Amino acid sequence: MQAYFKFMHSTAARVARVFGGLWLVIYASELEPSYAFLVAVLGTAVAVTGVADICPLELLVNATRGNSTGPHRRAA
Numbered sequence: 001m002q003a004y005f006k007f008m009h010s011t012a013a014r015v016a017r018v019f020g021g022l023w024l025v026i027y028a029s030e031l032e033p034s035y036a037f038l039v040a041v042l043g044t045a046v047a048v049t050g051v052a053d054i055c056p057l058e059l060l061v062n063a064t065r066g067n068s069t070g071p072h073r074r075a076a
Helices: 002-008 011-028 033-051 056-065
Strands: none
Touching: 002 056, 011 033
16 A cells, blocks of 8 residues: 555656646536536546645545554654
């Protein structure tokens, strides 16, 4: 899983997410208004995660690990 997260933070994956999100927004202009809005929102979210270097899956996985009983580091 760490390899996937490392790839998602790479420049190539970020650029692909930005262009993929922009493509979805452009594609949404050809759809009916109700579908266009949903696809445009999805495309915007994908593009923003690429620009901001956010991996939503990583946030989900780390949130579930937060309740583990493993060793914890103390703040110095």
